[in-house]
Amino acid sequence: xxxxxxxxxxxxxxxxxxxxxxxxxxxxxxxxxxxxxxxxxxxxxxxxxxxxxxxxxxxxxxxxxxxxxxxxxxxxxxx
Numbered sequence: 001x002x003x004x005x006x007x008x009x010x011x012x013x014x015x016x017x018x019x020x021x022x023x024x025x026x027x028x029x030x031x032x033x034x035x036x037x038x039x040x041x042x043x044x045x046x047x048x049x050x051x052x053x054x055x056x057x058x059x060x061x062x063x064x065x066x067x068x069x070x071x072x073x074x075x076x077x078x079x
Contacts, residue, residue, distance in 0.1 A: 010032060010034065036048050049064040054078065058077055061074045062074075
């Protein structure tokens with residue numbers, strides 16, 4: 001984990017290769033989004049999307065399913 005973190009941070013580890021990518025928003029009120037795709041009967045389809053954003057004085061992490069419906073939300077106060 002970096003010493004200084006904006007409202008959110010992401011680290012990706014793929015197939016035990018170590019942390020291949022780590023980053024976060026440039027500004028204190030910035031957000032980020034990650035999309036995960038899978039093969040489905042020969043096609044590539046969106047599986048889930050994870051959004052991190054600042055809403056007022058809270059950090060909101062939301063997980064969306066393949067239809068775009070929110071299936072989980074986690075809200076924490078900003079420091």
